[in-house]
């Protein structure tokens with residue numbers, strides 16, 4: 001997926017990309033833009049495109065989540081976790097690639113990774129740590145959301161993140177008591193796997209969406 005390290009550097013230099021951003025958790029109504037300014041040349045005023053883009057992202061995320069979960073659950077039913085690992089391994093990156101069209105990039109990121117290709121960039125890492133903090137403070141993971149328009153070297157980009165909670169159905173492969181054979185298969189494909197020992201309700205990662213604007 002195309003990433004600009006210059007953009008990352010710009011973002012690193014940005015004061016607290018998501019510190020003052022969080023929206024009231026229980027309120028699903030789009031909030032006014034926050035923290036749109038990220039570069040010396042950026043205007044601090046709110047970008048009028050933010051609300052519409054956030055609404056678009058809110059449509060895309062459940063479609064992507066449903067595609068992933070649909071294939072996962074079908075594979076679990078037909079062949080149990082061993083079959084489902086194969087499906088996740090092959091299909092998860094493909095489903096993300098299929099969802100990435102019309103200028104959008106769609107993916108999943110986490111701090112405790114299974115597939116190293118899902119590593120967060122600087123913006124995503126900061127959002128993840130903010131979401132982590134909010135989840136620890138008692139916020140519901142499924143309501144964690146952050147959107148902003150950032151101004152980097154390659155122009156303005158819309159960026160959006162949504163929390164992914166751990167559910168009971170995830171524990172067979174991400175829990176603390178994984179079947180030995182299943183764990184062996186996971187380690188065969190992902191020797192550096194860190195995506196285990198999760199409990200239901202915890203933050204597993206984020207759906208991360210972005211779109212270049214100019």
Ligand code: HEC
Nearest residue numbers: 081084085088089092108110113114115118170173195205
């Ligand atoms: C059958 C085993 C299995 C189950 C069940 C499972 N996963 Fe995964 N998960 C995987 C595999 C394998 C990958 C690596 C996929 C890849 O290569 O992109 C993965 C990757 C992920 C990632 C991407 C970040 C990373 O660490 O690479 C997230 C987020 C994730 N899973 C969340 C979930 C959630 C939430 C559930 C429950 C709804 C779930 N998983 C259930 C096997 C599983």
